[in-house]
Amino acid sequence: MDRKNLTLFVVGGLIVALGLAFFVSPFASSSPDGLNKVAIDKGFSDTQKEHALDDGPLAGYAVKGVDDERVSTGIAGAVGVVVTFGLAMVLFALLRTLRSRRASEPSGP
Amino acid sequence: MEPDGDPRAEEGTPLHIPDGFINAGTSLAAGVASAGGVGVCLKKTAVTMEEKQAPLAGLVAAFVFAAQMVNFPVALGTSGHLLGGVLATVLVGPWAGAICVTLVLLVQALFFADGGLSALGLNVLNMALIGGLGGYAVFRTVRAVLPKTRPMVVAASAIAAGVSVVLASIGFFVEYAIGGVGDVSLEAMFAAMVGVHALIGIGEAVITAVTVSAVLAVRPDLVYGARDLLPQLEIRHGQPVGRA
Secondary structure, three states: OHHHHHHHHHHHHHHHHHHHHHHHHHHOOOOOEHHHHHHHHOOOHHHOOOOOOOOOOOHHHOOOOOOOHHHHHHHHHHHHHHHHHHHHHHHHHHHHHHHHHHHOOOOOO | OOOOOOHHHHHOOOOOOOOOOEOHHHHHHHHHHHHHHHHHHHHHHHHHOOOOHHHHHHHHHHHHHHHHOOOEEEEOOEEEOOOOHHHHHHHHOHHHHHHHHHHHHHHHHHHOOOOOOOOHHHHHHHHHHHHHHHHHHHHHHHHHHOOOOHHHHHHHHHHHHHHHHHHHHHHHHHHHHHHEOOOOOHHHHHHHHHHHHHHHHHHHHHHHHHHHHHHHHHOHHHOHHHHHHOOOOOOOOOOOOOOO
8 A cells, every 4th residue: 555655656756747847847947047147247157168968869958850949858858857767766776775685684584 | 248158058957067167176076075975875875775765766866857957037137946955855865865966967967968077076066965965954953943843844944955055056166266267256256156046045945845845745754854753653561562
C-alpha cells in the first residue's frame, strides 16, 4: 500500500516536472539572470568563453533542427527531466546497493 | 552594450558560471573542494539512505532541473531562477539533497552547455554545497527557534531558501575576488551581486515554500526536514505488543 502510494507520488511529481519543463519553461523570462546581469552591468561578461559543448544537440536548451523556439525549448526541457530522473535513480540505486551489501554481511533473511 | 557574449541569454534559461569568468587555478581549487564535498555526501548517503528515499531523490533532482528552467523576472531586465539547494535538502536530507543539485548541474553542463566545464566545481560549490548544505544548516537553525509545527517547517524552509541564494552569490563574489579574470570594482560588484540575489531569494523562498507545503500536505512522511513531527511509536510500560 505504502509502496504503491509512493510510486503514485513519484509519477505525479514527474508529471508536474515535465509540465513545468515542457509547457511553462518556453514562456519563462528571457532576461539575463542575476549573475549574467551583474556581469553585463559591471563589464566582465566579455571574458566569457564559448562552452566546449556548444554544438551539442541540446545546447542552450534548444533541440537542434527544431525551428519553433518554444517547442524546441519545451522538448529540450522534457528530455532534461527524463535524463536527470534516470541518472538520479541509477546513482541512488547504486548507493543503496553499496549500503545493503555492507549491511547484509552478518544477517540473512 | 549588447550581451552578445552569451547567445543563451535570450532564451530564458538558467545561466550558471561560464568558462572564462574565473581563472584556472581558482576553478581547479573549487573543483577539488567540490569533489571532496560531494564525496562526503555520497558516502553519507550510502550509509543513511532508506529505501523509500531513492525514488524521491530522483524526483527531487528532476523537479529541480525543471524548475530551474523557469526564469522569473525580478527587476527591470533581470531574471532569476530557482537554485533548489534548500528545496532538495529539506525534502531528502542534506547529503542526498546536495547530490541531487550536483547531478542537475552536471546534466546542465554536459547536455545543455549551461555552466562551463571548467567552472563545474565553482557551480557545485556555490549551489550544491554552500546553497544546499549551508542552506540546510540555516533551515535547522531557524527551525530550532520556531514552534514545532508543519507551518513552521514551511516558514523555515522559505527563510533558509532566501538566505541560501544570497550565500551562493557571496560564494561567487569570493571566488571572483580571488580569481576573477575581468577588471572590476569588487565593492560595486558585491553590492550588485547581493542586491539582485536578495530579490531572487524571494522567488526561491516562494517556490520552496509552495513545494514543501505541497509535499507536506500529501506525504508528510517524505519530508526529511519535518521527520521529528511524525507521530512516534509509543513504548508503554514495556508490555509485549500483541495482536493489532
